[in-house]
Amino acid sequence: MSELHDPATFRAALQQWLAENDLNPPDDHSLEGHIRQFARVQKALYDAGWSRYGWPEHAGGLGGPAMLRAIVGEEVVGRRLAEPGPYSMLEVLAPTMIDYAPEALAAEMVPKLLSGEEQWCQGFSEPGSGSDLASLTTRADKKGDEDRYVVNGQKVWTSFAQYSHRCILLTRTGDADTPDHQAITAFFVDLDSPGVTVRPLQTMHGVDEFCEVYFDNVEVDAARMLGKPGDGWQLAMDLLPYExxxxxxxxxxxxxxxxxxxxxxxxxxxxxxxxxxxxxxxxxxxxxxxxxxxxxxxxxxxxxxxxxxxxxxxxxxxxxxxxxxxxxxxxxxxxxxxxxxxxxxxxxxxxxxxxxxxxxxxxxxxxxxxxxxxx
Ligand SMILES: Cc1cc2nc3c(=O)[nH]c(=O)nc-3n(C[C@H](O)[C@H](O)[C@H](O)COP(=O)(O)OP(=O)(O)OC[C@H]3O[C@@H](n4cnc5c(N)ncnc54)[C@H](O)[C@@H]3O)c2cc1C
CATH class of the missing domain: 1.20.140.10 (Butyryl-CoA Dehydrogenase, subunit A, domain 3)
Structure with missing residues (x-):
């Protein structure tokens, strides 16, 4: 075991590294500025190894207890090097990818998130489905005999979607007789796919933090399914505790x-x-x-x-x-x-x-x- 897997040793070494490496943000308080700064900080932390600790090796991490990644977040955000909102997406979305994505997909994608190369978002809520998430209506239908699905519907309150490369998306795949909790399937969707429209929404604090995201006949490869058909509800139940x-x-x-x-x-x-x-x-x-x-x-x-x-x-x-x-x-x-x-x-x-x-x-x-x- 690396001696850095000991939380106290890890924290002391990280603090020293942060003292020696100036990651202070520029004087830009726009959301775009925060997202840019977050990507810059993540890249520096990833290149130096810090943001890989606490994540499993098969997903590009360097292992050690999950506590290590918490220490990185605490030291970085506590110093205001990155804002808490964008930072929190790591802990919400990466564990789900690691648990539900095919292993090769998680190994390819998780490092992109940890290194700040990409931002991802969470497509759960819809205009008619927030607290009652199981009532969501965005559909994913199999495209004939092809190993592809076609997604139609709308998400809302999708934080940082306008800056995101990909989305963990909940869809309905069952028919009218399927009980809600077995009718939901999750996909990892590229947001530059044809048919995706992202419209930022302004919050009352004057920031376009979240978005409406429309899916019009968006084709998604079956290999991008997270888990099996009908696993989406369980995925949500496993993701929300992190959130x-x-x-x-x-x-x-x-x-x-x-x-x-x-x-x-x-x-x-x-x-x-x-x-x-x-x-x-x-x-x-x-x-x-x-x-x-x-x-x-x-x-x-x-x-x-x-x-x-x-x-x-x-x-x-x-x-x-x-x-x-x-x-x-x-x-x-x-x-x-x-x-x-x-x-x-x-x-x-x-x-x-x-x-x-x-x-x-x-x-x-x-x-x-x-x-x-x-x-
Ligand atoms: C800043 C912010 C960021 C967000 N980011 C995302 C995101 O990235 N991705 C995403 O998918 N969603 C996101 N959301 C959406 C969030 O998950 C929903 O707003 C939340 O789940 C509530 O759903 P709703 O807004 O539809 O309200 P509703 O479910 O319509 O609730 C309205 C009111 O009714 C009450 N209520 C509802 N059901 C019950 C009940 N059974 N018992 C008692 N009271 C009840 C609620 O407490 C609330 O006061 C975000 C929201 C905010 C504010």
Whole structure:
């Protein structure tokens, strides 16, 4: 085993490397700038080996516990070298590719994501199917006797689709009699395929973060299927726990850095750092403790499941408490000034929506963890 597989040794060596290699972002706060910077950072980390640790060797990684990749995210995003949004896509999409793609496809594609050569997106939600994901209607039909499928339909809220080369796409393949959960099939789709149209949507924080993606007779090779026909629901159930927990580890580091900035700004205003700030700290610390336990479960080889809904509820609560407190203590800044606080406050409203809404997470906790039955 490489001595770098020991988390403490790994972190110290990475910190030294980051101190010696200037990856600070240029002064460009556009989304495009963030995506460019993310690709630059990933390439440098990949070339030096860092972003390959914690990923299996058969998918281009250098092995070691999953904790190592969490450490990379924490160090990189905590220093604001890359923004948390684009960074989180790695932890959401790569594990699914590794588990469901044919081995050769995962070996070919995962390094492109880890090295920043490509960005991918997640095509799950549709205009009529968000919380009720199993009702999705984008269809994939077999093309005669050919080993190809033809996809028709629309996705929405697809984050970073306009910058993405490929999409992990959920489609309906069963007929009217197939139960929903056996009727869904996932594909890895090239977004430059004929028939794909991507239209960015502007969020209330003024950024085109997500998109509508239209599929009009888009042909996809059967070899791009992830798993077997009908495995799509299980794939979603396996992907969402990453989206509700481990992908936030680096976001937590970012929230701590914003908390430190808030303390400085509040002190500079001559205010006392009082109980409100104590509550923010408690919320962040509770979240980090929970998230740390999840990282350890993953590193110990456990499969993540519905218990990650707890991580998601804690993340949303901590993030909104931080920005609500900034709103209360930095008088008028969010309403009147064009600062990061304003865009981040507005974006924090999405924390109870993306990755599954807070209400739906509480339903999962009640039904699946507490066994309280249906409403
Ligand atoms: C910033 C952001 C990024 C996103 N990125 C992506 C992405 O990259 N890919 C992707 O596929 N999707 C993405 N999404 C979409 C996200 O997954 C959905 O918004 C989410 O699942 C909710 O679905 P919906 O918007 O259709 O709301 P709905 O499901 O229509 O919910 C509306 C309201 O009803 C409540 N509700 C629904 N069902 C129940 C229930 N059974 N019990 C109690 N309350 C209920 C919800 O909590 C919510 O308050 C993103 C969303 C955001 C905000």
């Amino acid at each position: 509700r927990s481990t992908c936030f580890w680096q976001r937590i580091a970012y929230l701590y850095s914003r908390f430190d900035t808030l303390i400085d700004e509040v002190k500079r205003d001559g205010q006392t750092v009082d109980a409100d700030m104590g509550e923010v700290y408690l919320a962040l610390h509770t979240l980090r403790c929970r998230s740390r336990a999840t990282q350890h479960r993953l590193a110990d080889g456990h499969k993540l499941g519905p218990e990650t809904s707890i991580d998601k509820v804690l993340l949303a609560a901590a993030e909104q408490r931080l920005y609500d407190t900034a709103h209360d203590l930095l008088s008028g800044v969010i309403e009147l000034d064009d600062t990061e606080w304003r865009t981040e406050y507005l974006y924090s409203r999405a924390a109870t929506i993306y990755g599954g809404t807070a209400e739906v997470q509480r339903n999962i906790i009640a039904r699946r963890l507490l066994d309280l039955g249906k409403e």
